[in-house]
Amino acid sequence: MHRPPTVEAQVAAELADARPGLVPRYSAELPGARAAVLTRLWRALAHEPLPWITRRAPGPQGLALRLADGRALHGPRADPYATGAYVTAVHLDDEQYDDPARLMTDLAVPHSAGFAAELGHSVASLALSRAGHPAHPKEWPARDWEWExxxxxxxPFHPNCRSRPGFSVAEQLAYGPEHGPVVELRTVPVPRDECLLTGSWPADGERLLIxxxxWQAAHVLKLSGEGGQPAHPLMSLRTLALPDGPHVKTALSTRLTSSVRDISEYSIGVSATLSSFAEDxxxxxxxxxxxxxxxGAVTAHSPDLAAVLRESPRLYAGPGEHVLPVGALATTGLQDSPAWLAGFTRLALGVGLRLLELGVALEAHGQNLLVVLSATGAPLRLVYRxxxxxxxxxxxxxxxxxxPPGLSGRLVTDDETALRRKLFGSLVAGALAGxxxxxxxxxxALETAVRDLPRTPDLTALCEEPLPAKALTLMRLxxxxxxxxxxxxxxPLVLEPDTSDQ
Incomplete structure (x- = not known):
């Protein structure tokens, strides 16, 4: 029976047309990309409450998972806080799998076909990202977007870590921040009276320039022509640094990782209130x-045509200091020092718990939370965006x-579980673990950090209860x-992360 080409092969064919010189490097990166995605998937299989996994117990390879249909999965012990690619293969009964997409296909659980396709995109895009990433100098970057x-x-933990199914290879190379491109931002003039605007915004007479x-211009808005203002894509891909400093968050109506990246009218409407409140x-x-x-924030009453303009985090770094997303810390090597990691953890936890006690839970994952480092790498303070x-x-x-600020809707809650999930899931299970x-x-790092923190009910919950995390794979399935x-x-403060019966 004829099988359609895999995503890996499709990407290779597109790459041969778009940038043939990268094909050998792409091919060489595929095994490592499979292992990186398989490691993330195995973490989910080992720990998330997937309804078709009925038992988890020690096995001959480290961990055995019993499926509802009687089959068994075998693989290494799964540290839920480990990054990297330590899982190179797992077994479904007697068959070995090193390809996460093939494994998910053969598991044949509800909605696995769509998720398997996403895993295939994640592997291929990750290999492409590694192949096309320019070597960076040992010296630390001078500009904030270079860190990103x-x-x-x-x-670090999502199996769809690089899933970009809506992007061609040429578009990934042109827009993916890891490829170091300069992106030309288009503007669409929209009559002011047809927009919702908060703050100030560039205009051409009575028309706002959004x-x-x-990618959005070509695929969603179907605009013709090219050109625009040059900008540098950041970690989120749809947010770009403008030459004069501010960052602009654009709508991007495709699924990247887990989410469709549009901008809701609700978020535009509350942006000024939130900004002022957060500053205070x-x-x-x-x-x-x-x-x-x-x-400023503006929408043409459409999630497909909206944008937010924010200050650059660089404004909060002094001479000789560096500001970078927490997600970029792994590129510095600083985290290899236990003393440095403990100090950074104390800073991040102290600030996050202080705000939580006051009444605000930040979504402090490695993209939203930034750290200001001294010239020697000491963590000085945090920036949130x-x-x-x-x-x-x-x-x-x-x-x-x-x-309280004049807010309503999904941002407002007094539910302690929801508040703690938001902070602990993003900061501890996300940014700090990564x-x-x-x-x-x-x-x-946590043991050292919590000694000096005020003993609030939130800290007690962090130290004694299971650590909340988003069930990323369960959500996709x-x-x-x-x-x-x-x-x-x-x-991690109570027991060794393990894989005992659940």
């Missing part, structure tokens, strides 16, 4: 946290005599369930 373009592998990502709240952290201000998905507790704010690189390193789904990881 050092991040190659994407999300920046549009070139950050002033209560004794200078340890700054929040980039939203300068993108307020679109924080959570605000009016009750907690009121307890501290803080007037920086530490293993459960052992994370545990050591249950498209009929809207919103985030959560589960508890073994708490």
């Amino acid at each position: 373009q050092r991040v190659v592998d994407g999300h 920046p549009v990502h070139p 709240l950050a002033a209560r952290t004794d200078g340890l946290l700054h929040v980039t201000r939203t300068l 993108d307020l679109a998905d924080i959570r605000v507790s009016p009750a907690r704010l009121a307890r501290h005599g803080i007037r 920086t530490a690189g293993s459960g052992a390193a994370l545990r050591t 249950s498209p009929q369930t809207p919103g985030d789904q959560w589960f508890g990881l073994p708490n």
Whole structure:
């Protein structure tokens, strides 16, 4: 029977046309990319509450998973906080798999076919990212966007870490930040009275000029022509640094990793209120946290045509200092020092828990949270950007005599579980775990950091309860369930992350 070409082969064929000189490097990177994605997938299989896995127990290879249909999966012990690519193969009954897409296809669980296709895209795009990433000098970058373009592998724990199914190879090379491109931002003039605007915005008479990502211009808005203002793509791909400093977040109506990257009218409407409130709240952290201000936000009453203009985090770094996303820390090597990692963990946890106590849970993952380093690499303070998905507790704010902002909708909750999930899931299970690189390193850093922190109920929950994390694979395999789904990881402060019966 004739089988259609794999995503890996399709990407190779496109690459032969777009940039033939990269084909050998792409081919050489494929085994490592498969292992990196398989490692992330195995973490999910070992720990997430997937309904078709009925038992987890020690096995001859380290871990055995019993499936509802009687089959068994065998693989190494899975550290839920480890990064890298330590899983090169797993076994489904007697057959060995080194390809995560083929494994998911043969598992044949509900919705596995679509997810398998995404895994194939993730592997191929990751190999392409590694092949096309220019070598960076040993010297640290002078510009903030250069730090962001050092991040190659994407999300440290999501199997879809580099899934870009809506992008051709040529578009990945042209728009992916890890390839170091300059992107030409188009603008679409829209009559002012047809827009929702907060803050200030560039205009041409009575028309507002809305920046549009070139992918969006071609595929969604169907605009003809080329050209525009040059800008540098950041970690999020759809957010770009303009030559004069500000960052512009554009709508991008395709699924990257897990989400379709549009901008809701709700987030535009609350942006000015959120920005002002966050600036006032950050002033209560004794200078340890700054929040980039939203300068303006606009939508033509469509999630496909909207943009947000923010300050550059560089404004909060002094002479000789560096500001970089936490997700880029692994490119510095600083995290290899236990003392440095403990100090950074103390800083990040202290600020995050302080704001949570006051009434705000940040979504402090490795992309939104940035750290300011001294010239010698010491962590000095934090910068936070993108307020679109924080959570605000009016009750907690009121307890501290803080007037709640005029907000309603999904950002507002007094549910302690929801608040802790937002912060702990993004900061501890995400940014700090991704920086530490293993459960052992994370545990050591946390043990040192929590000694000096105020003993609040939130800290007690962090130290004693399972660590909340998004069930990223479960979410991709249950498209009929809207919103985030959560589960508890073994708490690194309580016990060794293990794979005992669940």
